[in-house]
Amino acid sequence: xxxxxxxxxxxxxxxxxxxxxxxxxxxxxxxxxxxxxxxxxxxxxxxxxxxxxxxxxxxxxxxxxxxxxxxxxxxxxxxxxxxxxxxxxxxxxxxxxxxxxxxxxxxxxxxxxxxxxxxxxxxxxxxxxxxxxxxxxxxxxxxxxxxxxxxxxxxxxxxxxxxxxxxxxxxxxxxxxxxxxxxxxxxxxxxxxxxxxxxxxxxxxxxxxxxxxxxxxxxxxxxxxxxxxxxxxxxxxxxxxxxxxxxxxxxxxxxxxxxxxxxxxxxxxxxxxxxxxxxxxxxxxxxxxxxxxxxxxxxxxxxxxxxxxxxxxxxxxxxxxxxxxxxxxxxxxxxxxxxxxxxxxxxxxx
Numbered sequence: 567x568x569x570x571x572x573x574x575x576x577x578x579x580x581x582x583x584x585x586x587x588x589x590x591x592x593x594x595x596x597x598x599x600x601x602x603x604x605x606x607x608x609x610x611x612x613x614x615x616x617x618x619x620x621x622x623x624x625x626x627x628x629x630x631x632x633x634x635x636x637x638x639x640x641x642x643x644x645x646x647x648x649x650x651x652x653x654x655x656x657x658x659x660x661x662x663x664x665x666x667x668x669x670x671x672x673x674x675x676x677x678x679x680x681x682x683x684x685x686x687x688x689x690x691x692x693x694x695x696x697x698x699x700x701x702x703x704x705x706x707x708x709x710x711x712x713x714x715x716x717x718x719x720x721x722x723x724x725x726x727x728x729x730x731x732x733x734x735x736x737x738x739x740x741x742x743x744x745x746x747x748x749x750x751x752x753x754x755x756x757x758x759x760x761x762x763x764x765x766x767x768x769x770x771x772x773x774x775x776x777x778x779x780x781x782x783x784x785x786x787x788x789x790x791x792x793x794x795x796x797x798x799x800x801x802x803x804x805x806x807x808x809x810x811x812x813x814x815x816x817x818x819x820x821x822x823x824x825x826x827x828x829x830x831x832x833x834x835x836x837x838x839x840x841x842x843x844x845x846x847x848x849x850x851x852x853x854x855x856x857x858x859x860x861x862x863x864x865x866x867x868x869x870x871x872x873x874x875x876x877x878x879x880x881x882x883x884x885x886x887x888x889x890x891x892x893x894x895x896x897x898x899x900x901x902x903x904x905x906x907x908x909x910x911x912x913x914x915x916x
Contacts, residue, residue, distance in 0.1 A: 573776070580772045581902060582747055584608060585765035589755050592678060592740035594647020594664045598622060598791040601643045601761075605768065605789050612771045621801050622791045626771065630783040631916065638786045638805035638879075639770075639909065640868050641763040641812065642793030645756075646892060648672075648691070648739035650679070651711075653729065657722035658715040659689070661739055665794030670709035671893040677716060677741040681732040689716045691741060744894070751899040752824070758888050758895040759813040764789055766886070766905050767811060773906070774915065781913035790868050799868025800875040807842065808881040809912055810867045811905065813888040813895075815860060822858040822887040824897050827904035830883040833862040835870035842882035849911040856904050858887070884908055 587608070593601035602624050609616045609626045616626045624643075647664040654660060659679070663669070672691045679687045694713050695701035707713050716739055722728050745755035753762065767787050774780065786805060790798030793812075802808065814828025822828040829846050830838060843859070850857040869881040886901035 576776070577769060577773060577906075578899060578903070581765055581769045581906070582899070584768050585753065585762060586745060586747070588643065588761040588764055589743045589745045589757060592680070592738075593643055593645050594738055594740060595644040595792055595794045596664065597647070597680070597738045597740075598644050602789065602791065605643060605764065608768050609771060612775050614771055619801055623798070623801060624789040625803060626787040628771070628774070628781060628785040628787065630781050630785060632782055633784070635783040636786070636805045637781070637783050637913070638788060638803055638808045639767060640788040640790055640799060640802060640808065640810050641767050642760045642790040642798050642868060643764050644791045644794050644798065645761070646794055648677070648741070650733065650735050650737040650739060652735060653725045653733070654715065655725055657724055657728045658694075658717060659728070659733070659739070660711070660715050662711060664738075666892055668893040669711070669714060672741060673709050673714065675741045677739050679716065679718065679733055680738045680740065681734070682737065683732050685732050687731065687733065688719045689739075692717050752896055753899065753902075754894070754896045756895060758897055759891055760793065760885070762888065762897055762902060763811040763813065763885050763905065766902055766909065769906055770909055773910065777915070779915040781915055785913060793868050793871075796866065797871050799871035802868065802872050802877065804877060805879050808869060808872060808877070808879050809842075809909070810869045810881065810883045811909060812867050812883060812885045813891060814858070814885040814901070815862045815865060815891065816887050816889045820860045822860050824887045824889055825900040825904075826856045826858050826887050827884055827901060827908050828887050829857055829859045830865075831859055831861055833865040833867065833870075833883070835866055835873070838869065838882045839880040842880050846882060846884060846908060846912065850908055853907070853911055855907045855911070856900065857908065
């Protein structure tokens, strides 16, 4: 086996292990302490300085070979989720969305309920007409906040029984990611948006350590914790250029596949920096990185939050192609490697 192949296999092993560690932590927006702790421990073990902002973002500082210019890469580790809204008379939990989960895909999913006293209970997200043997509208009842609830795995008969467990409005409900890595290289899991990209950034740190390389300029890698509700990038470190690494979209009228890195030219917030996008396309072409340029029809990123907060920086967005976003997502290891390669090229590692 060649040294290059051994290095590639080691990179993939670290990437997959890191991704599984991140996906294994429940972290809906506002409840991200566990996943940030894991990311911070990984960064420190690799020998990089890390600190948390007042809002909870994790910032890792990487020295550059040259001074006078600062760049930033960001990915978000907060995910979609649910929160208890109320308790019904018969002991079911009505919920409200955290972010924008595709609720019909949650019908039948197992979940965990976290109380403010630190207790954790399990349950199942269900339609309020869950049985075809009982309800005429079991198949047709809307799957939305008014018509879905959580069945708790405890002996409860009424609202008072639930409240006695310590469960109350405002408690987080976290549903299973159901992560599987197949022998053919597919990664099937909820929350690849955006833990797949976060794993790529941590693997980029691993690559720097293993190869003894540094980026051309001082670089801040930030893991944000409020992206799914729109303000994750509002308090990023001030930089001259910002590259958000988030999921790439797949679907109608889009060119990206699960095997590519997507370069976003425009999303709901408008176009990304023309020169940065052009530079990323040029790098991908010159180094034979499998890529696609697309326009995302229903999408916002940490870049939009940074710009709205007043950051004066150029910015662009890349990410691995992810199928069925905000539902039962899937990507391929090829897309993660392509994202890693393009990010490394952007940083001019040497």
